Amino acid sequence: MTGMLPLTVTGAVVRRRGRVLVGPVDLTLDGAGVTMVIGPNGSGKTTLLRLLHGLARLSEGRVAWNCPAREARRRQAFVFQSPVMMRRSVRDNIAYGLIVGGTPRRAARAGAEHWAARVGLTEALNRPATALSGGERQKLAIARALIREPEVLFLDEPCAALDGRATRDIEAILCAAAGGGTRLIMSTHDMGQARRLADEVVFMLGGRVGECTPAGTFFDRPGSAEARAFLRGDIVE
Amino acid sequence: MQAFRLVVTLDPDLLEITLRSLQVTLSALVIAAVIALPLAALLSVRRFRFRRATIAVLNALMGLPPVVVGLVVYILLSRGGPLGVLGLLFTPAAMIIAQVVIIVPLMASVAHQSLRELWSDYRDLLISMNATRRQRMQALLWDGRRALLTACLAGFGRAIGEVGAIMIVGGNIDHATRVLTTAVVLETGRGDFALALALGFVLVGMAVAVNLAIHGLSRTETEGRW
Numbered sequence: 393m394t395g396m397l398p399l400t401v402t403g404a405v406v407r408r409r410g411r412v413l414v415g416p417v418d419l420t421l422d423g424a425g426v427t428m429v430i431g432p433n434g435s436g437k438t439t440l441l442r443l444l445h446g447l448a449r450l451s452e453g454r455v456a457w458n459c460p461a462r463e464a465r466r467r468q469a470f471v472f473q474s475p476v477m478m479r480r481s482v483r484d485n486i487a488y489g490l491i492v493g494g495t496p497r498r499a500a501r502a503g504a505e506h507w508a509a510r511v512g513l514t515e516a517l518n519r520p521a522t523a524l525s526g527g528e529r530q531k532l533a534i535a536r537a538l539i540r541e542p543e544v545l546f547l548d549e550p551c552a553a554l555d556g557r558a559t560r561d562i563e564a565i566l567c568a569a570a571g572g573g574t575r576l577i578m579s580t581h582d583m584g585q586a587r588r589l590a591d592e593v594v595f596m597l598g599g600r601v602g603e604c605t606p607a608g609t610f611f612d613r614p615g616s617a618e619a620r621a622f623l624r625g626d627i628v629e
Numbered sequence: 630m631q632a633f634r635l636v637v638t639l640d641p642d643l644l645e646i647t648l649r650s651l652q653v654t655l656s657a658l659v660i661a662a663v664i665a666l667p668l669a670a671l672l673s674v675r676r677f678r679f680r681r682a683t684i685a686v687l688n689a690l691m692g693l694p695p696v697v698v699g700l701v702v703y704i705l706l707s708r709g710g711p712l713g714v715l716g717l718l719f720t721p722a723a724m725i726i727a728q729v730v731i732i733v734p735l736m737a738s739v740a741h742q743s744l745r746e747l748w749s750d751y752r753d754l755l756i757s758m759n760a761t762r763r764q765r766m767q768a769l770l771w772d773g774r775r776a777l778l779t780a781c782l783a784g785f786g787r788a789i790g791e792v793g794a795i796m797i798v799g800g801n802i803d804h805a806t807r808v809l810t811t812a813v814v815l816e817t818g819r820g821d822f823a824l825a826l827a828l829g830f831v832l833v834g835m836a837v838a839v840n841l842a843i844h845g846l847s848r849t850e851t852e853g854r855w
Contacts, residue, residue: 445757447753447756447757465759466759469757469758470753470757472753472754472757476750476751476753476754478751478754478768478772479747479772479773480771480772488758488768489758492758492759492760492764540758
């Protein structure tokens with residue numbers, strides 16, 4: 393099986409009701425590690441991730457993986473900013489990631505228990521997922537995504553509205569996943585988190601990709617005035 | 630007093646009528662559920678050209694007058710009608726058909742209301758996970774089971790208390806197609822208020838019992854908000 397990267401985006405535009413949300417975007421993502429999408433609110437981080445994942449309908453341009461589109465969909469997963477809790481137990485929520493792919497129920501439940509242990513949800517296995525706290529919900533969503541062993545995992549601000557401890561737990565899970573060879577593409581508001589995790593930074597501004605550079609370069613010598621201002625903590629629009 | 634005695638002593642005629650009522654209504658309910666619930670899920674999950682029109686028609690059909698349904702089913706099943714060869718007119722089967730026609734739009738509409746909300750929650754997740762249409766519908770039907778129970782209760786309530794349509798297609802024949810509601814109409818007309826009241830008590834009691842039973846069932850099954 394060939395790798396699904398590089399991901400090539402050419403001239404992609406997402407419009408809704410005549411307003412351009414994102415684009416035109418030209419971007420190539422390759423290699424391993426963590427790509428961090430940063431930028432101010434409304435700069436199109438979420439829409440960019442949804443576009444790459446194939447959830448947002450393209451008005452123009454194309455998104456091409458290094459494998460057929462159908463296969464690519466199977467080999468990637470997405471964790472939403474406010475995770476969707478299915479109205480079932482935690483175990484069945486995590487197992488659903490496998491069941492959708494055709495794994496028999498029993499094996500999927502066993503897999504779910506394994507993953508619940510890895511993200512620290514073992515005690516909650518039998519509880520209804522809707523009764524979980526914010527941090528636990530995010531862990532569940534990550535387990536449900538990782539159980540499918542995706543090659544590329546998208547995360548949309550997975551630590552927004554979480555406290556320090558929950559953030560640390562989730563970063564540990566994500567580092568382990570990245571160490572295991574999963575390509576992470578995530579957005580964040582937290583510059584500390586961006587510095588801790590990023591190998592590569594995509595800086596979004598006004599629906600366009602301002603910069604796409606290795607993390608070291610971006611944080612030390614940002615290429616544009618806007619990026620410099622953003623890193624300084626100034627308000628950029 | 631006479632009415633109470635009839636109920637308490639389990640008058641055989643009363644028992645027979647009650648059981649037939651239950652049999653007809655429950656059969657209709659099961660058949661209607663098999664049609665209406667997947668239809669509701671499909672309407673929630675799939676965007677097709679006549680979706681809006683279908684939903685509007687379903688909502689309109691909720692108010693379908695039972696006597697009109699009875700009349701149409703009567704014409705279809707009567708000897709000269711297209712389905713006359715089946716010889717179903719004035720049998721419990723004809724009554725079940727009429728009830729199914731009456732409650733399918735109601736159940737589909739009520740179920741669709743709640744499944745549509747659930748779908749707006751699940752949409753992104755299920756699309757992202759590449760779930761097939763079948764899997765999407767299954768997820769909605771399973772996770773929305775509590776709301777679907779309400780749809781079934783609404784269908785049951787409408788079917789058990791229905792009189793116009795089953796009177797026409799069933800004919801209220803003693804020991805064949807007489808059910809609680811048609812019997813009440815008959816006995817009231819004949820002036821036998823004791824029997825009519827007894828039948829009425831049973832009818833109300835049954836509706837309450839079924840509702841309580843389902844309520845208990847759904848509460849023991851889950852404790853959360855779903």
